[in-house]
Amino acid sequence: MALNIQHTDPSKLTRDDFTSNQETRWCPGCGDYSILAQMKKVLPDLGVPKENIVIVSGIGCSSRFPYYVDAFGIHSIHGRAPAIASGIKLANPELKVFVMTGDGDGLSIGGNHFIHLCRRNIDITVVLFNNEIYGLTKGQYSPTSLKGQVTKSSPYGTIENPFNPIRMALASGATFVARSIDREAKHLVEILRRAAEHKGVSFVEVYQNCVIFNDGAFSELTDPKTKKDHVVYLEDGKPMIFGQNNDKALDWKCNSYEIRDLNKNSNTDDLLIHDESSGHAAAEFALASLHEIPGMPTPIGVFRDDKSEETYEEGLINQMHEVTEKKGKGTLEQLLYSGKTYTIE
Amino acid sequence: MSEKQTKELERVTIRFAGDSGDGMQLTGSQFTDTTALAGNDLITLPDYPAEIRAPAGTLYGVSGFQIQFSSHPVHTPGDEPDVLVAMNPAALKVNLKILRDNGIIIVNTDSFTERNLKLAGYETNPLEDDSLKGYQVFPVKITTLTREALKDSPLKLKDKDRSKNFFALGITYWLFTRSMDATLDWIKTKFKKHPEVVEANITALNAGYNFAHSTEIFATHYRISKAKKRPGTYRNVTGNEATAIGFIAAAMRADKELFLGSYPITPASDILHELSKYRNYGVKTFQAEDEIAGIGSALGASYAGDVAITTTSGPGIALKSEFMGLAVMTELPLVIVNVQRGGPSTGLPTKTEQADLLQVLYGRNGEAPIPVIAADSPADCFRAAYEAVQVAFKYTTPVVMLSDGYIANGAEPWYLPKIEDLPEIEIEYATNPENYSPYSRDPKTLARHIAIPGTPGMEHRIGGLEKDDSGNVSYDPDNHDRMIRLRAEKVQKVNDFVKQPQIDGPEKGDLLIVSWGSTYGAVFNAIEEIREKGKNTVSWIHLRWINPLPKTLGKYIHNFKKVLVPEINMGQLLRVIRAEYLVDAQGFNKVRGLPLNTHDIVDAIESQLKG
Ligand code: SF4
Numbered sequence: 001m002a003l004n005i006q007h008t009d010p011s012k013l014t015r016d017d018f019t020s021n022q023e024t025r026w027c028p029g030c031g032d033y034s035i036l037a038q039m040k041k042v043l044p045d046l047g048v049p050k051e052n053i054v055i056v057s058g059i060g061c062s063s064r065f066p067y068y069v070d071a072f073g074i075h076s077i078h079g080r081a082p083a084i085a086s087g088i089k090l091a092n093p094e095l096k097v098f099v100m101t102g103d104g105d106g107l108s109i110g111g112n113h114f115i116h117l118c119r120r121n122i123d124i125t126v127v128l129f130n131n132e133i134y135g136l137t138k139g140q141y142s143p144t145s146l147k148g149q150v151t152k153s154s155p156y157g158t159i160e161n162p163f164n165p166i167r168m169a170l171a172s173g174a175t176f177v178a179r180s181i182d183r184e185a186k187h188l189v190e191i192l193r194r195a196a197e198h199k200g201v202s203f204v205e206v207y208q209n210c211v212i213f214n215d216g217a218f219s220e221l222t223d224p225k226t227k228k229d230h231v232v233y234l235e236d237g238k239p240m241i242f243g244q245n246n247d248k249a250l251d252w253k254c255n256s257y258e259i260r261d262l263n264k265n266s267n268t269d270d271l272l273i274h275d276e277s278s279g280h281a282a283a284e285f286a287l288a289s290l291h292e293i294p295g296m297p298t299p300i301g302v303f304r305d306d307k308s309e310e311t312y313e314e315g316l317i318n319q320m321h322e323v324t325e326k327k328g329k330g331t332l333e334q335l336l337y338s339g340k341t342y343t344i345e
Numbered sequence: 346m347s348e349k350q351t352k353e354l355e356r357v358t359i360r361f362a363g364d365s366g367d368g369m370q371l372t373g374s375q376f377t378d379t380t381a382l383a384g385n386d387l388i389t390l391p392d393y394p395a396e397i398r399a400p401a402g403t404l405y406g407v408s409g410f411q412i413q414f415s416s417h418p419v420h421t422p423g424d425e426p427d428v429l430v431a432m433n434p435a436a437l438k439v440n441l442k443i444l445r446d447n448g449i450i451i452v453n454t455d456s457f458t459e460r461n462l463k464l465a466g467y468e469t470n471p472l473e474d475d476s477l478k479g480y481q482v483f484p485v486k487i488t489t490l491t492r493e494a495l496k497d498s499p500l501k502l503k504d505k506d507r508s509k510n511f512f513a514l515g516i517t518y519w520l521f522t523r524s525m526d527a528t529l530d531w532i533k534t535k536f537k538k539h540p541e542v543v544e545a546n547i548t549a550l551n552a553g554y555n556f557a558h559s560t561e562i563f564a565t566h567y568r569i570s571k572a573k574k575r576p577g578t579y580r581n582v583t584g585n586e587a588t589a590i591g592f593i594a595a596a597m598r599a600d601k602e603l604f605l606g607s608y609p610i611t612p613a614s615d616i617l618h619e620l621s622k623y624r625n626y627g628v629k630t631f632q633a634e635d636e637i638a639g640i641g642s643a644l645g646a647s648y649a650g651d652v653a654i655t656t657t658s659g660p661g662i663a664l665k666s667e668f669m670g671l672a673v674m675t676e677l678p679l680v681i682v683n684v685q686r687g688g689p690s691t692g693l694p695t696k697t698e699q700a701d702l703l704q705v706l707y708g709r710n711g712e713a714p715i716p717v718i719a720a721d722s723p724a725d726c727f728r729a730a731y732e733a734v735q736v737a738f739k740y741t742t743p744v745v746m747l748s749d750g751y752i753a754n755g756a757e758p759w760y761l762p763k764i765e766d767l768p769e770i771e772i773e774y775a776t777n778p779e780n781y782s783p784y785s786r787d788p789k790t791l792a793r794h795i796a797i798p799g800t801p802g803m804e805h806r807i808g809g810l811e812k813d814d815s816g817n818v819s820y821d822p823d824n825h826d827r828m829i830r831l832r833a834e835k836v837q838k839v840n841d842f843v844k845q846p847q848i849d850g851p852e853k854g855d856l857l858i859v860s861w862g863s864t865y866g867a868v869f870n871a872i873e874e875i876r877e878k879g880k881n882t883v884s885w886i887h888l889r890w891i892n893p894l895p896k897t898l899g900k901y902i903h904n905f906k907k908v909l910v911p912e913i914n915m916g917q918l919l920r921v922i923r924a925e926y927l928v929d930a931q932g933f934n935k936v937r938g939l940p941l942n943t944h945d946i947v948d949a950i951e952s953q954l955k956g
Binding site: 005077329330342 | 378381382384527571572574575576577578579580581582590593594597598602604606623624625626627629631633634635637638640641642643644645646647648649650651653667668670671675761762764767776797798799800801802803804805806807808809810817818
């Protein structure tokens with residue numbers, strides 16, 4: 001229920017307003033620091049009063065996040081942040097609600113809540129710190145660890161197939177789906193901003209380096225020597241061009257992507273234009289799966305931005321209005337004294 | 346047509362039984378509504394299998410509906426039915442053993458085919474041998490007569506046969522001199538989209554009534570006068586309906602919206618169904634993806650300022666227990682309803698039991714005390730739900746409300762409270778940022794000062810880690826010890842607010858009965874019977890709050906030579922009482938998926954008094 005109070009003016013907020021009095025306790029060099037720094041840049045710009053921001057997390061390194069931001073926050077139990085966040089948003093739709101989670105928290109123990117949050121399209125922003133390892137419990141494989149990865153609980157290599165978080169979110173019906181990297185501060189801040197401003201569920205996978213247990217997992221994508229060949233930036237309305245000299249492009253042929261060598265064929269007019277709101281399932285899924293194919297780059301950016309869907313809370317509020325219009329606002333008298341009543345003298 | 350007699354009766358128990366597809370639950374609830382409108386007191390016991398449409402004719406597919414009604418107060422659905430309406434051989438076989446001697450059996454003889462007899466395990470037809478000697482059997486060709494009555498109906502034969510329960514209902518309406526108006530109205534609304542079905546059901550109902558009136562089989566019909574009840578307005582409710590209404594009333598009194606996060610589970614789902622109808626009362630129902638998200642969303646809604654509840658049965662509590670711990674740690678108001686059913690595991694989903702008491706008292710990691718209230722009858726669920734919300738907010742704590750399959754599905758007349766008699770529920774959130782700390786407390790109740798999101802200047806973090814008074818995470822050993830004691834003390838303080846149970850009978854004596862929850866009615870009757878026999882040294886305390894235990898219970902317990910605790914479990918309250926009061930209390934325990942019988946409790950009391 002919305003409160004009848006005077007809210008603070010969000011236009012005066014700065015990064016510092018969101019700095020909590022708690023000392024950050026991630027390992028030095030952890031990718032989480034960058035995500036925190038970018039979030040603090042985004043929060044003052046949302047036009048949302050500070051008291052209306054709620055950050056919910058589960059358990060894991062990433063889930064310490066709420067302590068480090070001076071907003072309302074719950075550090076809850078493992079995997080369940082989406083459930084709590086849903087209740088918060090439905091109780092007071094004016095609130096801006098974030099879920100900060102990790103690959104273990106969000107996709108393993110909390111996988112069920114994650115997919116259902118996506119399909120319901122509740123206006124919540126989910127940021128998944130994907131480091132492909134369990135950090136807080138000290139180095140077991142996670143549901144996004146690569147097959148064959150040697151970890152504390154897989155000394156001979158994992159024999160499991162990893163989840164692809166982007167594909168999961170797309171398949172579950174999230175209306176905003178994006179990926180960024182902890183090291184790419186400028187890109188990350190932009191993606192977080194767009195996610196936070198999206199109406200409906202927004203999902204951001206952030207490749208996050210765990211310096212202790214899985215250092216260098218994304219180095220190909222962040223090392224200046226290799227990243228141009230291994231990362232393709234998605235930009236709405238533009239062809240997908242990458243490579244050391246911007247000399248490669250993604251070409252859509254027979255329902256899959258191929259790499260076009262622009263040195264050989266410099267024509268870019270007939271290339272597929274990235275369309276965030278195309279709703280083209282085959283193209284979306286091919287893009288989400290691209291980096292699983294050897295030799296293909298990893299797409300970074302917005303995979304889907306669908307603004308057309310009604311949010312869950314809009315649906316709920318509309319229904320409450322409609323029923324109230326039809327039946328009238330219920331009173332205690334009607335509540336008790338309805339149905340087949342009879343009187344005993 | 347011979348002359349018919351009318352006989353006045355004080356008390357009757359009737360049981361309708363047939364295949365799960367025979368519409369026995371519907372027949373029973375129609376009979377119940379009509380009986381309530383006739384001014385009798387009553388209690389019902391729906392008793393149905395877990396299979397939605399179990400194979401026809403089988404013993405395990407028998408669905409029953411029992412109701413006791415009277416011109417005097419009724420406290421139980423009756424130990425032994427006086428009248429059994431058996432729609433097939435299996436229904437007869439399953440229920441005959443509980444029918445009282447010389448009881449009335451109305452059977453649909455058409456269904457006593459060789460195949461059905463075999464399915465029911467009868468070697469010979471019980472209607473043709475001696476096995477029903479000692480009962481008054483009224484054989485009626487219900488199927489044939491229904492078909493005959495509907496010979497002009499355009500319905501297919503199969504659909505015509507579906508009206509036969511209304512024929513049977515018509516017979517019982519005549520037998521107990523009832524008006525058919527309420528059921529006629531109900532049929533017209535219920536099937537209004539299918540006029541031919543309305544027509545068929547009405548015809549069958551009338552045909553049954555007229556048949557009973559004109560046939561020579563029935564020589565007598567009965568009249569049960571209005572019960573002398575407290576004057577006022579009444580409404581017939583099931584426990585689940587009353588629970589739902591209680592929560593809505595509490596939220597409205599608190600001037601808040603009600604949030605239910607829930608996952609469907611027998612026998613609690615009807616609370617979800619009921620609440621989902623009340624969108625125009627500010628009720629938000631959220632059917633979550635699982636039990637965990639049910640409570641998780643409710644806890645989130647509580648944190649953001651709604652009156653929040655979650656509803657489930659035992660297996661769901663098992664899944665919710667980690668969140669119940671978080672609710673204890675974050676000290677947020679939340680009501681968790683457990684409509685207990687037979688366990689363990691999937692157990693007996695549609696049957697009743699009281700075996701989740703220890704689960705809700707202790708089934709969590711760490712020291713995680715939660716106040717527990719148990720409703721004692723269908724209508725009492727309203728008051729229990731209301732009171733649970735009051736306590737949850739007053740003490741900023743999760744509260745468990747225990748109901749069970751019997752009172753959840755059972756119905757009774759509910760004396761409707763006057764609106765002005767519903768206590769105010771004042772909810773105050775912290776709004777002053779100066780020196781605010783989320784774990785500062787009200788010195789009287791130890792409730793924590795909650796500030797909800799959206800309140801300027803009150804930003805703070807809470808969570809599952811141990812905190813100190815300032816709300817900061819603390820690993821300090823002494824702080825942890827202190828916080829554990831504080832949380833426990835807060836739960837004990839609930840006793841300052843809730844009404845203490847009265848002792849029924851002398852404060853000293855030979856035997857004290859201590860009971861809780863839905864056994865109330867059966868124990869009530871047993872105590873009455875014992876006193877009628879002139880045994881006046883037996884007293885009784887029925888617990889409403891089981892955590893905290895009543896302040897005076899210890900004193901009373903030690904005033905009696907013996908203590909007896911009747912329960913539908915293996916002795917769970919018994920264990921608590923023995924541990925708490927170091928007394929050699931004894932249990933009376935039956936775990937049959939059914940309410941306790943009055944006469945069994947009487948026997949148990951008598952053997953305690955003897956021994
Ligand atoms: S263990 Fe890894 S993920 Fe966790 S804080 Fe340290 S570096 Fe970061």
